[in-house]
Amino acid sequence: MDEIWNQVTAYLTVEKTVSLLRALLLAALGLVLARVAASAVRRVTATRLDPSQVVLLRRIVRYTVLALFTVAALHELGFDLGVLLGAAGIVSVAIGFASQTSASNFISGLFLIAERPFAAGDVISVGGTTGEVLSIDLLSVKLRTFDNLFVRIPNETVIKSEVRTLTRFPLRRLDVTVGVAYGSDLALVRKVLLEVADRNPLSLEEPKPQIFFNGFGDSSINYQYSVWCKRENFVELKNAIQEELKQAFDEAGIEIPFPQRTLTVVADGLPVRLLHDGPDDAGG
Amino acid sequence: MSERKRWWGVVKVPGGRSARWRLGPLELIARRRAGELQLGITRHPDSANGNGWERSEGEESPESLDRVERFIVHGTESEVELLPALADRPVVTSPRVALTILPDEEAVLLVGSPLWVRLSAGSPRVALTELPVRRPSDTWFGPSTREGELCYGTTTRAILRSENLPLLAGRAVTPVRIRNLAAEPLPLERLKLPVPRLSLYADERGLLWTDRIVLVRQAAEEVAAVRVEEGAPEEAGEGAVTVSPPRETVAPGALERVFGSLLRRLEGDE
Numbered sequence: 001m002d003e004i005w006n007q008v009t010a011y012l013t014v015e016k017t018v019s020l021l022r023a024l025l026l027a028a029l030g031l032v033l034a035r036v037a038a039s040a041v042r043r044v045t046a047t048r049l050d051p052s053q054v055v056l057l058r059r060i061v062r063y064t065v066l067a068l069f070t071v072a073a074l075h076e077l078g079f080d081l082g083v084l085l086g087a088a089g090i091v092s093v094a095i096g097f098a099s100q101t102s103a104s105n106f107i108s109g110l111f112l113i114a115e116r117p118f119a120a121g122d123v124i125s126v127g128g129t130t131g132e133v134l135s136i137d138l139l140s141v142k143l144r145t146f147d148n149l150f151v152r153i154p155n156e157t158v159i160k161s162e163v164r165t166l167t168r169f170p171l172r173r174l175d176v177t178v179g180v181a182y183g184s185d186l187a188l189v190r191k192v193l194l195e196v197a198d199r200n201p202l203s204l205e206e207p208k209p210q211i212f213f214n215g216f217g218d219s220s221i222n223y224q225y226s227v228w229c230k231r232e233n234f235v236e237l238k239n240a241i242q243e244e245l246k247q248a249f250d251e252a253g254i255e256i257p258f259p260q261r262t263l264t265v266v267a268d269g270l271p272v273r274l275l276h277d278g279p280d281d282a283g284g
Numbered sequence: 285m286s287e288r289k290r291w292w293g294v295v296k297v298p299g300g301r302s303a304r305w306r307l308g309p310l311e312l313i314a315r316r317r318a319g320e321l322q323l324g325i326t327r328h329p330d331s332a333n334g335n336g337w338e339r340s341e342g343e344e345s346p347e348s349l350d351r352v353e354r355f356i357v358h359g360t361e362s363e364v365e366l367l368p369a370l371a372d373r374p375v376v377t378s379p380r381v382a383l384t385i386l387p388d389e390e391a392v393l394l395v396g397s398p399l400w401v402r403l404s405a406g407s408p409r410v411a412l413t414e415l416p417v418r419r420p421s422d423t424w425f426g427p428s429t430r431e432g433e434l435c436y437g438t439t440t441r442a443i444l445r446s447e448n449l450p451l452l453a454g455r456a457v458t459p460v461r462i463r464n465l466a467a468e469p470l471p472l473e474r475l476k477l478p479v480p481r482l483s484l485y486a487d488e489r490g491l492l493w494t495d496r497i498v499l500v501r502q503a504a505e506e507v508a509a510v511r512v513e514e515g516a517p518e519e520a521g522e523g524a525v526t527v528s529p530p531r532e533t534v535a536p537g538a539l540e541r542v543f544g545s546l547l548r549r550l551e552g553d554e
Contacts, residue, residue, distance in 0.1 A: 169429060169430050170424075170429075170430070170431075170432070170434070171424060171429045198421070200421075201419045201420065201421045201422060202422060203421070203422070204421070204422050204423050204424050204437075205376075205421050205422070205423040205437035206376070206423045206424050206425070206437065206474070207424060207429060228424070228429070229422070230422060230434055233422075
């Protein structure tokens with residue numbers, strides 16, 4: 001026991017004690033300065049950048065200041081920084097190989113935060129998942145879907161795939177595909193479609209509703225009927241206008257057909273005999 | 285102004301009694317019960333009631349209407365106040381027949397805009413509900429689908445003489461004085477009325493008016509100076525009284541885009 005004590009006292013010369021104290025002081029100073037610098041960054045940038053960018057910048061500033069002071073403290077204690085950095089280099093290569101995915105997500109996260117294709121609170125659609133963005137973190141984007149599930153999407157996936165931000169612009173266009181029977185009066189169809197849009201208060205007068213002739217289908221003449229609305233009213237309009245459309249078509253006597261087959265009986269061909277006198281639901 | 289010419293104002297509804305208003309397609313019944321006030325609202329099909337109004341008192345139940353709301357009101361306060369108000373967003377109006385103002389011409393157009401009603405009770409007054417007499421359609425006013433402002437859209441006959449104005453419930457009239465100082469004709473395709481910034485006045489006929497708006501299109505400028513001339517407009521006559529103050533106040537003389545014809549057309553891409 002005495003021997004150990006002797007060794008410790010022999011090591012702790014006045015010079016060593018002073019450098020130890022200096023190192024401790026540097027570390028303490030580093031902690032305080034890192035905190036002050038981070039809060040200064042927050043104050044300066046809070047109004048100009050969005051919250052996730054502020055958090056990222058704060059972290060970078062804080063850890064850089066901490067790292068600098070830690071290195072200075074180690075240097076004060078007599079560590080050879082060249083060897084330390086060399087070792088750190090080898091370790092980081094090893095970690096890099098071992099955590100490729102995390103590193104890729106991390107880098108993607110930096111790009112996402114810098115590019116800002118969406119922000120927390122936006123509704124986005126990524127690879128079939130649609131939901132409200134809860135947070136954009138360094139490794140992943142967290143979503144809340146409309147059926148209230150928590151979905152974590154790795155940043156790499158977000159960077160690689162097509163992302164639709166549904167809440168970027170104030171207006172949205174609702175596209176409804178409408179098929180009408182071949183026998184319909186097409187001018188009347190157009191008139192009814194425009195009247196339905198005109199009657200619904202959520203459908204915007206300007207930009208005007210649009211009707212596109214989409215071609216001759218198997219059983220119907222197909223139109224694309226597009227109406228504009230305020231983004232927030234999209235779901236309400238989608239429900240209301242399709243019901244109103246059906247009702248208006250019924251009132252105007254316009255038929256929305258279902259798939260039909262016309263059978264032509266060739267003379268001297270296969271004999272076809274009607275078995276009962278029920279309603280003609282074959283449509284041919 | 286005689287009582288029968290106006291539908292707004294304070295009505296006394298003692299316990300067990302009810303007041304009923306019918307303004308165009310909108311029907312309201314307010315009934316006072318011990319400790320509560322019941323309110324019933326129905327919106328009839330637009331064509332059913334025309335544009336007239338009626339007000340009655342009796343014992344009708346609000347439960348016969350589509351939507352019923354209850355408000356807990358302590359005390360014996362029996363007054364219910366129904367007041368007209370202007371829309372809560374600007375109104376974009378387009379003339380039913382194409383209208384062009386030639387260079388160096390000036391006109392005062394009488395333009396209608398939709399009315400809201402605000403029902404309030406208690407002392408001090410607390411607004412119980414606010415709703416449009418006839419819900420106008422939404423529209424967008426801006427250079428693109430990315431920037432602009434959500435407004436209400438209506439059409440106007442933009443008549444020039446106030447004697448020709450019919451008395452309609454659910455409509456206020458804004459006199460708009462337009463001067464075209466540019467060398468080109470000004471086609472008046474769409475006009476944005478900043479109604480949340482306007483007050484409402486009633487004339488002796490019972491017609492509702494707003495402050496007058498003055499729009500001056502300077503030569504070769506895309507924006508027009510909009511000035512609100514505060515006070516009852518000349519067209520409302522001498523006996524006009526203030527009915528409700530503006531919803532919002534803005535620094536006067538603000539430059540704004542008000543003529544839709546000067547905006548790029550809104551184009552929806554397929």
